[in-house]
Amino acid sequence: MLEISFLCIKISKSLKKAPPADHLRFEQEFLPHAEALNTFAFHLTYNEDDAADLVQETYMKAFRFIDKFEEGTNAKAWLFKILKNAYINNYRKKNKRPMQVDYEESSAYQDGDDQTHISSYVDLREEIFDNMMGDEVEAALNSMPVDFKTVILLCDIEGFSYEEIAKIIDIPVGTVRSRLFRARNMLKEKLEDYAKSLGYKDYRGDKNQKNMNDDN
Amino acid sequence: MDNFTSNELSQKINMYLDRSLNEDDQKDLIQRIAQNPEGMAQFNREKNIREKLKERVQRHPVSPGLIARIKNSLGK
Numbered sequence: 435m436l437e438i439s440f441l442c443i444k445i446s447k448s449l450k451k452a453p454p455a456d457h458l459r460f461e462q463e464f465l466p467h468a469e470a471l472n473t474f475a476f477h478l479t480y481n482e483d484d485a486a487d488l489v490q491e492t493y494m495k496a497f498r499f500i501d502k503f504e505e506g507t508n509a510k511a512w513l514f515k516i517l518k519n520a521y522i523n524n525y526r527k528k529n530k531r532p533m534q535v536d537y538e539e540s541s542a543y544q545d546g547d548d549q550t551h552i553s554s555y556v557d558l559r560e561e562i563f564d565n566m567m568g569d570e571v572e573a574a575l576n577s578m579p580v581d582f583k584t585v586i587l588l589c590d591i592e593g594f595s596y597e598e599i600a601k602i603i604d605i606p607v608g609t610v611r612s613r614l615f616r617a618r619n620m621l622k623e624k625l626e627d628y629a630k631s632l633g634y635k636d637y638r639g640d641k642n643q644k645n646m647n648d649d650n
Numbered sequence: 651m652d653n654f655t656s657n658e659l660s661q662k663i664n665m666y667l668d669r670s671l672n673e674d675d676q677k678d679l680i681q682r683i684a685q686n687p688e689g690m691a692q693f694n695r696e697k698n699i700r701e702k703l704k705e706r707v708q709r710h711p712v713s714p715g716l717i718a719r720i721k722n723s724l725g726k
């Protein structure tokens with residue numbers, strides 16, 4: 435927190451010289467994404483104050499490096515990339531949490547011959563969502579390793595395409611797809627485990643077994 | 651028009667809903683599922699799940715204080 439405050443003061447001094455037109459453009463084009471950034475930052479840090487600091491730092495860096503922003507490209511995606519980098523620099527290194535994806539996720543996706551049964555958000559999950567409150571879904575999401583949670587937040591919550599996500603988190607598009615595939619399965623399993631702990635029963639297995647017995 | 655395998659259909663549906671399918675493939679997929687009740691059901695289920703997930707993840711609005719801090723730090 436203290437480190438970020440010093441950084442903000444340092445950046446802030448260089449920003450006050452910017453012409454008013456830059457401020458206006460910045461407010462119109464970049465500030466409307468503050469809520470999306472804050473939501474993403476909160477899910478990364480689990481702390482309202484840290485999230486707010488991260489958002490503030492993101493805007494200060496964006497303003498400072500606005501000449502690097504390519505006109506006509508996605509301002510929201512650019513801001514998310516800055517926030518993601520700031521998060522890695524300020525929090526991830528400090529926490530040293532084992533959350534990086536370091537296995538062959540791409541090949542796991544591409545080599546899967548039969549992904550359908552696990553890649554889909556199947557019926558059970560649909561029913562679980564119907565019966566779960568937001569807090570329970572958030573808890574399942576927040577318990578995921580950050581790299582997996584990140585792709586779900588960027589794709590399913592913020593609506594970025596694979597290509598945009600690839601640019602935000604600096605990984606190939608194929609890896610985005612595979613990571614998303616694994617992340618969704620992970621979330622599905624967490625929700626199912628949670629539902630089962632509450633006594634929810636998955637009858638699909640019983641039904642399949644019954645069908646097999648009938649066939650025999 | 652060749653038939654998709656169930657995996658291909660599943661992947662195309664995911665890509666469509668993830669806004670990552672090109673325009674021609676989008677049209678192709680929509681035509682195919684319009685003629686395939688199972689595919690349409692899968693499409694609607696996936697769409698529904700995404701909507702429910704999005705609804706259940708809480709947004710965190712920025713406080714007026716944070717906006718003021720940002721503007722102030724930019725020199726406004």
